[in-house]
Each structure stands twice: as C-alpha cells, then as structure tokens.
Amino acid sequence: MFSYTFHWNQxxxxxxxxxxxxLVTLEIALLSMAIGLALAIALTVFRLSxxxxxSGVATAxxxxxxxxxxxxxxxxxxxxxxxxxxxxxxxTALLAGIAFNNAGYLAENFRGxxxxxxxxQARAGRSLGMSSLQAFRYIVLPQMLRVAxxxxxxxxxxxxxMTSLGVTVGMSSDLAGVTQELNARSFRTFEFFAxxxxxxxxxxxxxTLAARLLAxxxxxx
Amino acid sequence: xxxxxxxxxxxxxxxxxxxIDLTVRKGEVVTVIGxxxxxxxxxxTCINGLETIASGRVVIDGTDVHAKSTDLNKLRQKxxxxxxxxxxxxxxxxxxxxxxxxxxxxxxxxxxxxxxxxKQLTHVGLAEKLSVYPSRMSGGQQQRMAIARAxxxxxxxxxFDEVTSALDPMLVxxxxxxxxxxxxxxxxxICVTHEMKFAREVSDRVAFFHQGIxxxxxxxxxxxxxxxxxxTKKFLAATH
Numbered sequence: 001m002f003s004y005t006f007h008w009n010q011x012x013x014x015x016x017x018x019x020x021x022x023l024v025t026l027e028i029a030l031l032s033m034a035i036g037l038a039l040a041i042a043l044t045v046f047r048l049s050x051x052x053x054x055s056g057v058a059t060a061x062x063x064x065x066x067x068x069x070x071x072x073x074x075x076x077x078x079x080x081x082x083x084x085x086x087x088x089x090x091x092t093a094l095l096a097g098i099a100f101n102n103a104g105y106l107a108e109n110f111r112g113x114x115x116x117x118x119x120x121q122a123r124a125g126r127s128l129g130m131s132s133l134q135a136f137r138y139i140v141l142p143q144m145l146r147v148a149x150x151x152x153x154x155x156x157x158x159x160x161x162m163t164s165l166g167v168t169v170g171m172s173s174d175l176a177g178v179t180q181e182l183n184a185r186s187f188r189t190f191e192f193f194a195x196x197x198x199x200x201x202x203x204x205x206x207x208t209l210a211a212r213l214l215a216x217x218x219x220x221x
Numbered sequence: 222x223x224x225x226x227x228x229x230x231x232x233x234x235x236x237x238x239x240x241i242d243l244t245v246r247k248g249e250v251v252t253v254i255g256x257x258x259x260x261x262x263x264x265x266t267c268i269n270g271l272e273t274i275a276s277g278r279v280v281i282d283g284t285d286v287h288a289k290s291t292d293l294n295k296l297r298q299k300x301x302x303x304x305x306x307x308x309x310x311x312x313x314x315x316x317x318x319x320x321x322x323x324x325x326x327x328x329x330x331x332x333x334x335x336x337x338x339x340k341q342l343t344h345v346g347l348a349e350k351l352s353v354y355p356s357r358m359s360g361g362q363q364q365r366m367a368i369a370r371a372x373x374x375x376x377x378x379x380x381f382d383e384v385t386s387a388l389d390p391m392l393v394x395x396x397x398x399x400x401x402x403x404x405x406x407x408x409x410x411i412c413v414t415h416e417m418k419f420a421r422e423v424s425d426r427v428a429f430f431h432q433g434i435x436x437x438x439x440x441x442x443x444x445x446x447x448x449x450x451x452x453t454k455k456f457l458a459a460t461h
Contacts, residue, residue, distance in 0.1 A: 124308035124367075127271060128322035128374060129298040138325055142312045221312050221354040 004190075011191040014182050021178030022199050028174060029160040032095055036102025036159070037152075043107035044114070058107065065104020071165050073097045078169040091173075094166040098159050105155050106148075113147035114140070146219045153211040157204045164200070175199060222246055223268060223378060223411070228277035230260070230267055237263045239433040240277070245411060247377070250404045251438075252412045252420040255430030256456060261413045262305075264430075265380045268411070269293075269300045281378070298326060301371030302380040305387050307364045309355035315342065316351040319370045327374070334373075341369040345399050361392030365399050372403075379403065381412040417460055421445055429453045 046058035065073070074097030077088055088096060117140050125135030164176035171177045179196040183189050223245040230238040237260040245251050253261040266272040268279055270286045270293045279286040284296060310318050319338035323329045329337070342348055345365040355363050364384055371379065381400065385393040397419050404410060404423040414420055420427050421441045428438040429450065437450040448454045 120304070120306060120308050121310065123271065124304070124310070125322075126294075127269060127297055127302045127304075128370065129294050129326040130322065131294055134325055138321060139310055143310075146312070219312075221356060 006191060007188055008191055010186055010188055011182075011195045014178075014192070015195070017182070018175060018178055018196060018199060021173060021175040022203060024174040025160060025163045025176070025200075026203060028091070028095055028098065028163045028166070029156065032098035032102055032159050032163075033156050035095070035099040036106055036155075039099065039103035040106035040110055043103060044110040047107070047111065048114075061100075062104045062107050065101050066108065070097065070101050070162050071168065073100050074162075074165050074169055090166060090169045090171040093169050094163065094171050094174075097165075098162050101162065102155055102159055105158075106152060109148050109151045109155070110144065113144040116147045117143050146215075149211070149215055149219070153208060156207055156211070160204055160207065161200065222280075222282060223409075224278070224280040225264070225268070226278045226280070228264070228267060228279060229275040230263055230272065231275055237433050238267070238274075241435050243428065243435060243438070245378075245409065247409050248407050249425045250408075250410045250412070250423050251426050251428060252414055252424040252441075253428045253430055254414065254417065254420055254456070258432075259430035260433040261430045262382050265302060265382050265411065265413060268380060269297050269302055271302075294326070298374050299376055300378045300380065301374060301376035302382065303364070303367050303371050303384050305383040307360070307367035307384075307387075309358075309363045309366060311355055314352050314354055315347060315358070315366050318355065318366060319373045322370070323373050337373050338369070341372045342366070344372070344402075345369045346395070359392055360388045361395045364388065364392075364396050368396075368399055368403075377409060379408055379410045381410065381414070383413050383415065385414070385416060415460075417445070417457075429456065431456070 043058040043061055046054040049055060074094055077096040077100070078090065078093035081088060121139050121143070122132070122135040125139045126132065130138070163174055166174055167176050167180050172181055175196055179192050183192045186192070225241055225243040228238050228241045229236065237258075241260075241264060243251070253264065255261050263272060267274050268281075268286065270291070274287055281296065281300060284291055286293075286296060310321065313321065316335065316338055319342055320334040323334040323337055324331065339348070339351065342351060345368055347362060347365055347369065350358060350362065355366065358366070368384075384400070385396050388396065393416070397416060400410070400412065400419070401423055412420070412423075424441045426438055427441050427444045429436050429444065429448075429452070431452040437444060437448065437453045439449075444453065445457065448457060
C-alpha cells in the first residue's frame with residue numbers, strides 16, 4: 001500500500017541551489033515590505049487628509065488589498081497589466097503584487113495604531129508650543145510605531161510566504177521557483193517541497209525572532 | 222497681563238462660558254473655584270487657544286489670542302499649561318520629556334536643553350529620576366514632571382487645570398507644595414482647583430464660577446470668610 005521510497009540525498013544535493021533561491025525570496029519580501037511601508041504611510045495620510053478623492057483612493061486600495069486573493073493581485077500585476085501593454089517581468093510583477101497587498105494591510109494596521117494613542121498626547125505637545133506636525137512626529141508617531149510593530153512583523157512573515165505565489169507568473173529564481181524546477185526534473189515532489197517548507201519555516205522564525213529582539217531594544221518603556 | 226473680555230464659549234447648544242471678564246496682572250496668583258461644569262477648565266484652554274471662543278477677546282501682553290494672524294505656537298511658549306491628566310510622554314524618559322519642547326520648539330542645542338531640563342526637574346524635586354520612564358513613577362511625580370516640562374519653556378504665565386484632582390490623596394501635598402513654591406517665586410498663575418485651603422493660602426484673588434458665569438471674585442479672606450453671592454455661600458458651605 002505504501003511503496004514510495006524516499007530519496008532525500010537528491011534533495012540535499014540541491015540545497016545550495018535552494019538556498020540561493022531563499023536569498024531571492026528574502027530580497028523580494030524585504031523590498032516589498034519597504035515599498036509597502038512607504039505606500040502605507042502615504043495611504044494613512046490620504047485617509048486622514050479630509051480630501052474626498054485622496055481618502056477615497058486610499059480606502060479603495062485598502063479594501064481591495066485585504067479582501068481579494070493575493071494570487072489575483074499578483075496575476076493582475078503580470079497578466080492584467082499585460083493586456084494594457086504594460087509588461088512587467090515576473091520579478092517586478094511579484095514585487096508589485098506583494099507590495100500592493102502589504103500596503104493595504106499595513107495602512108489598516110497604522111490606522112488602528114493611531115487610534116490607540118490618546119488625543120491628549122498631541123494636545124500636550126501643542127500646549128508646549130509644538131506645531132501639529134511636530135506633535136505628530138515626536139509624540140504620536142513613536143508611540144504608534146510600537147503599537148504597529150508586531151502586526152507589521154506578521155505582515156513581513158506573510159510577505160515571505162506570499163513570494164511563493166510567484167511560480168504562477170513564471171518566477172523561477174526564488175525558493176518556490178527553484179523547488180518547482182527541481183521537482184519538474186526529478187518528480188521527487190515530497191522531498192523537495194518538504195525541504196523548501198523547512199527553509200521557509202526557518203526564515204519566518206528567524207524574522208520573528210529578529211523582530212522581537214529589535215522591539216526589545218527599540219521600545220524600552 | 223492676561224485680559225479676558227466678555228468671553229463666550231459653547232459646546233454645541235451648551236453655553237459653557239457666558240461672558241467672562243477677568244484681568245490677571247503679572248505676578249498675580251488667581252485661583253478659580255466652582256462646581257463641575259461651571260466652565261472653569263474651559264476658560265483655561267480658551268486662554269492659550271487650545272479651544273476657540275464664540276465671542277469676546279483674550280489678550281495676552283497685547284496679543285489677541287484668537288485673532289487669525291496670531292501665531293499660537295509662539296504664544297503658547299509664553300503660556301504654560303498643566304492638565305488634570307498629566308499626559309506624560311510614555312516613550313521618553315523624564316529628562317527627555319522635559320527636553321523635547323526646548324529642543325524642537327525653541328531649537329536649543331542638546332546640552333543647553335538638558336541643562337534647562339535638569340534645572341527644572343531639580344526644582345520640582347525629581348533630580349533622582351532623570352533617566353526613569355514615566356510609567357515607573359507615581360501620579361504625583363508624573364504631575365511634577367509635567368510642571369517641570371511646562372516650566373522648561375520659561376513661560377511668563379502658568380495655567381493649572383485641577384492638577385491634583387486625579388491624584389491619590391497621599392500625593393496631593395507634594396504637587397501643591399510645588400505650586401506654592403512657584404507662587405512664592407512670583408510666577409503669574411491661574412489655578413483651577415478644588416483645594417480650598419490651598420486657594421486661600423496662595424491666591425491674591427479667588428474667583429468663583431457658577432454655570433458659566435464668574436459670580437464673584439475677591440481676595441481670599443473676603444471670598445472665603447465673607448462671600449457676597451448666594452451661590453458662593455452655598456458652594457463654600459457644601460465644600461467645608
């Protein structure tokens with residue numbers, strides 16, 4: 001009934017190749033987080049701006065990013081835009097799709113964090129002669145970052161895992177892409193994907209741990 | 222000099238200040254007493270422009286606080302305010318709390334801001350707490366820190382909004398002592414308070430607010446010992 005013979009050696013021999021792929025995965029995740037963070041700050045400012053058009057755009061972005069499959073967002077960046085003559089490489093399309101998704105989740109995270117800081121904090125700053133921008137920059141923002149930090153860490157882990165969706169748009173140099181190619185050549189699906197899963201797991205855990213250490217250093221109060 | 226002329230203020234349909242007139246000269250200590258909702262705290266936030274007013278004028282050293290052309294950020298450097306809830310900045314140490322505005326608002330170099338902060342914190346008895354985060358301190362200590370934070374801007378005037386109301390009875394004394402010290406140093410102060418004994422001791426004049434009106438204002442011995450207004454008498458009888 002169970003006649004499958006494991007061939008782990010084949011998988012382990014491919015480990016250096018897979019680790020190279022893991023670096024690409026990490027690169028995309030980090031880039032998508034950096035872009036996503038910048039966009040999320042812009043979206044948060046748009047939503048608070050009081051300008052109907054800006055806040056409408058920002059709300060629509062957040063709604064779509066959080067309520068449609070990440071796979072579709074990546075597909076749209078690659079094939080959807082392709083229909084309009086905008087051709088993004090698999091790498092760029094994957095990065096764009098994940099950054100779009102990150103921005104939506106992070107913007108919502110920021111909004112919650114902002115609500116968690118009592119208005120009296122900014123008021124105390126204003127009463128010391130600070131402009132509203134100074135009160136935000138020196139009093140509200142640092143406290144907001146603490147509230148937003150752990151959820152943002154979760155998003156980083158999610159971004160790492162989302163990179164694996166790149167295989168659907170022809171991404172072949174990241175961990176999922178490399179694994180998929182090795183699998184196609186050897187049909188050792190279980191071994192290769194199990195090993196890749198362990199690598200994803202270790203990266204995710206390392207990121208979480210690094211974030212915890214960073215948080216302990218940054219937020220001492 | 223702070224000149225308050227016929228100030229009206231409403232929150233929605235509720236008129237909380239119904240034409241207040243009050244002039245506070247330099248060096249004077251005026252305390253404001255009265256029941257909850259009498260408008261006394263609102264008056265303080267109208268003085269430094271944290272709240273707008275419906276009509277009337279507040280003039281501080283010749284500057285109309287609520288005029289469109291007034292730079293409120295600049296004006297507030299001159300008028301310190303301390304609130305019932307001290308609003309410590311939790312992410313900054315005690316020293317950093319006090320240094321922040323001198324550095325960012327006055328643009329002082331770090332060393333100078335630190336020198337001022339240490340001086341003010343020593344003044345209020347917190348010299349031992351410089352590197353502590355506010356969450357590690359009692360309410361009374363945090364409130365004294367908030368006072369030092371306001372003083373670090375070298376204000377000409379200080380407004381105190383029920384600064385002991387949120388404190389444990391045990392901690393009220395240390396904060397009142399700080400206020401007494403400032404009064405004795407000649408700081409111009411308007412204190413909204415429920416501490417009658419304190420008001421009697423430190424005030425040049427005591428104002429009694431009732432339902433948005435300043436019902437009576439007089440030197441403390443007169444207001445406490447021979448109140449003229451019926452509502453003042455009722456209030457004092459109830460609080461004794």
